[in-house]
Amino acid sequence: MTSLSVLDLHAQPLPAPEAPAERHLKALPSPRVAPRRAPRLVHGVIALAGLAGIVCAQLGLSVVISEGAYRMSALQAESTSLARAEQSVAEELAVLSSPQHVAVAGAELGMLAGQPSQFLTLATTSTAGGPDALHMQVPAVDGFGMYVPNSLLTAQPQVAASVAQVQAATIEPYPGMLLPAGESAAAIAAAAPAAAQDVEPTAVAPTTVAPTTIAPGTLLPAPGQE
Amino acid sequence: MSVAARAKRSSERWRTVLVAILTFALLAVFVVRLADIQLVRAEALNAEADGRRGVTQTIFGTRGPIVDANGTVLAESVDRWDLTISPRYTRDLQPGIDRVDETLTVGDALVQIGAITGQDPVDLQAKILAELERNPDSDYLLLVDGLDVSQFEAVRDLGLPYVYLRLNPQRVYPAGSVAGNLVGFMGADEPLAGIERSEDECLSAEDGARVFDRGADGTPIPGSMTTRPAIDGGSVQLTIDADVQFQMQQLTQQYTSQLRARSGTSIVMRADGTIVAVAESSTVDPNDPTASDSRDRGSRAFTAAYEPGSIFKAFSFAAMLDLGIITPRDELSVPWTYTAPGVRVRDALSHEVKQWTAAGILVNSSNSGMVRLAEPMSTADYYDYLDRFGFGERSAVDFAGEQSVALRNPANLDAQTQLNVLFGQGIAATPIQLASAYQALANGGVHLPARLIAGCTDAEGEVTAPEVGEGERVVSDTTARQTLEVLENVVTDYGYDTFPIEGYRIAAKTGTAQMAYEDGSGYDPNRMMISVAGVFPVDDPQFVVLTMYDSPQTIRTSGGAIPAFHDMVNLLIRHFDIPPSTTQQPEIPLEWTADQP
Structure with missing residues (x-):
């Protein structure tokens, strides 16, 4: 038994419908299905x-x-x-502008220290000279080389030649002069013209080995050959 | 239910369970593997991956330059390359296999390398063979070091596969031995001397790194690069003037050889305590420090204390003037010896009793006269003055290896030493301390700290100047001026016509100091230190000059150093265009005559 049937027991009979009510739901006309379009190529x-x-x-x-x-x-x-x-x-420039190079190059060109400045004194309307001469003025380079050495400059062919020239001029060999072992007077005498030739900027480091003196591949058997 | 159905159902369940177990097991394996790769071994694997693809390049920072007051470069860093070779992979290059047009044997390659670097190819080959002899599998040999840019490019263009060029920045000193004693030099990888050492914190650079993944041909893969830039070192500016320094070195060297001295030292200082030049003979060339004697590799001006002798009398005289014990015109009768119980002081040369004024005693450099003048002065007071003049402590420069000579306690000095200190014996000082003390006289009695470093400019352009102390008044302005005026008479009346420069007022004091034996067992009669210290122009003091020569052989008295001092002052006048003095030297009597009764 359900509760619905209990309700039915006490229910009053409903008045019978006089006329069949108009139907609210009716079937729609079946839609006209559009034919499925084929996918277009584009x-x-x-x-x-x-x-x-x-x-x-x-x-x-x-x-x-x-x-x-x-x-x-x-x-x-x-x-x-x-x-x-x-x-x-920049490195080359810094070496060239070093005081030693300027001094040696100036001496090479025959330059001398300039006159000291003159001063005008207004009070006495006179000029006053600067200081007197130095007691000792020795060139930057002498027979012993540069007083203030710079090993970077020895690679400069021009400076090296200039130093060599001064040194060669200082050591004029004379008969009976004691020479360092293994050197002859002729060799020292030859040093000066050799130094003069070195002034050409084409001068290369003397240790350079010209590749042409060795026939390619003959002198040095390559290691690791099989 | 039938047995067959039950069996079927059971087997179905087992299969399900089995599949589930297998699935989970597989899943577990994957999870474990994932955790292993992503978490446990992540770092190692990442590193390995980076190692395969990734490249780390060191970006070398450049060590900062050292420049003089005008910007002339005294030290800078440049790129150099080491040519290294893999001996076991040396082989002849064949066309077709390598990028060469015709066969290039190792021998040919070495000849070419030799032509570039200036070495004998046979030597190069001998090196390679020796290395292979030692270890046939050797993969590394340093063949040539220090290739410059053009050599580097030439070797690189040879395209040898067994050659590797390694960047190895080096330090060069374009001015050579100009200020080599001050600038110092570098060892293999650390600074060894001078400013290079003491200012290393400013100069040293911090290397950076560039990490990237590279393609097969070595081109960085876009987006993979991370760069930590290198920080270049700062630039140190000195107060010295390279041109003056060069001329002073030249003069010092010339006079050292002329006097046949063991060494020479000259200092030029401005009246404000900044150092213009410290010249020494011989000076190290920092490009090649090993060529110099080890004693010449530092700066004696800072490291070698000695007993200064008579140039020290200027400070005793100034102290007595300042204490009001004497005036320059005080009159004394000065015999050549002074004796008191337990003490005996003699002048350098014997002389009859002289009628000298106090000024005359200083000008004639009389030891016995100084001792007589100083009788009322207590040694403790005198040492207070010496302390303020800067003796007994390192100069403010604080040079690498600088010597400080502590002042002894005046209370502990014996009677003889108390007197000797008045004329510069029994006390040691470095040349820079002496120059710095004369600076106080040049600066109206105010001692300013000696300075060698103008400042440090870091990579971002920020300038740090070293802290300069206040300066300390040592003696009154009047005392300083009076002392200089008395010292002017040394230049004009000491008997050397090589001393004065006409038109310029120069104050100076000479000294011939005895040198103690190295072991301290008394004075060496064969060693003298001759020196001149001075200040000019007296009417407006600008420079202090000190020059000294150790053990001269040709002229053994201070007269040997006088022409050097003259030439140095002369060069400074020319270099800085110093006008002649406009005032006259005041008349100060050096002698007196007793009134005849």
Whole structure:
């Protein structure tokens, strides 16, 4: 037994409907189904083209980026090389402007220390000279080399030649002069003209071995040959 | 339920369970592996991956330069390369395999390298063979070091696969031995002497690093690079003038050889305590320190204390003037010896009793006269003056290896030493202390700390100047001026016509000091230290000059140093265009005559 049946027991009979009410729900006319359109070719083409475009763009972008990386790499290499060149030139300049080089080059050109300044005295309307002469004025280079040495300058062919010239001029060999072991008077006498030749800027470090003196591959058997 | 159905059901359950177990087991294995890779061994694996792809390059910071007051470079760092070679991979290069047009044998390659670096190719080959003999699998040999830019590029362009060029920045000193004693030099990887050592904190650079992944051809993969930039070292500016320094070194060296002295030292200081030049003979060339005698590699001006002798009398005289014990015109009769119980002081040369004024005693450098003048002065008072003049402590420069000679306690001095200190014996001082003490006389009696370093400019351009102390008044302005005026008479009336420079008022004091034996067993009769210290122009003091020579052989008295002093002052006048003095030297009597009764 359900509670519904209990309710039924006490229910008053309803008045019978006089007329069948108009139906609220009625079947709609079955919709006219549109025929499913076939996919058009152009859409497929657009989709594929878009896809291809994206792929191409990505490819192009990465090419451009790596191209940029190569360019950057090349520019950095160039910048490094230029910095090296700048440093090498600056280094040379610093050595050339050292007081020793200026002194030796000035002496080479026959320059002398200038006159001291003259001073005008307004009170006495007279000029006053500067200091008197030095008691000792010796050139920067003498037979013993430079008084204030600079080992970087010995690599300068011009300075080296100038020093060698002064030294050669100081040591004029004479008959019976005691010479360092292994040297002859002729060798010392020859040093002066040799030094003069060295003035040419083409002079190379004397230790350089000219490659032409050795036939390629004959002198030195390569190690590790099998 | 039938037996068959039950069996079927049971087997189905077992299969399910089995599959589940297997699935979970597999999952567990994956989880463990994942945890192992991602957490446990993450670091090692990352490192390994970086090692395969990633490259770490050291970016070398540049050690800062040392420049003089005008910006002339005295020390700088430059790039140099070491040519290293892998001996076991040396082989002949073949066209087709290597990027060469024709076969390049190792011998040819060595000949080419030799031509670039200036070495004998046979020597190079001998090195390689010796290394292979020692270890046939050797992968590293330093063949040549110190290649400069052009040599580096030439060797690199040879394109030898078994050669590796390693950057090895080095220090060069473009001015050579100009100020080499002050600038100092570097060892293999640390500073060994001078400013290089004492200012290392400012000069040293911090290396950076560049980490990136590289493609097959070595090009960095975009986006993979991280850079920690190097921090360059700061630049140290000195107060010295390289041109003056060069001329002073030249003069010092010339006079040292002329006097046949063991060594010479000259100091030029401005009246404000900044050092213009410290010249020494011989001076080390920091480009090649091993070529110098080890005694010449430092600066004697800072490290070698000695008994200064008569140039010290200027300070005794100033102290007595300042205490009001004497005036320059006090009249005394001065015999050549002074004796009191337990003490005996003699002048350098014997002379009859002289009628000298106090000024005359200083000008004639009489020891016995100084002792007579100083009778009323207590040694403790005198030592207070010496302390304020800067003796007994390191100069404010605080040079690497600088000597400080502590002042002895005046209460503990014996009677003889108490007197000897008045004329510069029984007390030791470094040349820089002496110059610095004369600076006080040049600066109206105010002692300013000696300075060698103008400042440090770091990589960002920020300048740090060293702290300069206030300065201390040693004697009154009048005392300083009076002392200089008396010392002017040394230049004009001491009997050396090589001393004065016409038109310029120069004050100076000479000294011929005895040198003690190294072991302290008394004075060496064969060693003298001759010196001149002075201040000019007296009417407006600008410079202090001190020059001294150890054990001269040709002229053994202070007269040997006088021409050197003259030439140095002369050069300074020319260099700085100092006008002649406009005032006259005041007349100060040096002798007196007793009124005849």
